[in-house]
Amino acid sequence: MAGLEEMEKNFYQKVVEIIKKIPYGRVTTYGTVAALAGSPRAARIVGGILNFSTDKEDLPWQRVINRDGYISIRGGLIDAKPLQKTLLEQEGVEVSKDFMVDLSKYGWVGEM
């Protein structure tokens, strides 16, 4: 019986779907995506997945930030910070000089 059980897609697939569902000009956090994916504690994996699949799925990783309101990407991709700032500004999201975004304003809580 395939139906109620409904095998959940791989976390990666779900994360991709959720990130793609993020409205334009809005940002969300890893925890939110993970929670919508079904694992509120799997926030780390969300970032880990993006780390290897960002360009593959064209995921707007720029809209996915940490709880602090900024990209917590590790050293190597720090160049992504100014990049994110540019991308978000193009969407109308105000990025602070410290690469911080107002989650209180643009923080997309997601829909259930």
Next chain:
DNA sequence: TTACTGACCTTTT
């Protein structure tokens, strides 16, 4: 295959 790491978050002290 197993083990380790990982763009985090939550909880405890």
Next chain:
DNA sequence: AAAAAGGCCAGTA
């Protein structure tokens, strides 16, 4: 209240 440590789930090597 703040700081520190751990836990979690999945993907990659």
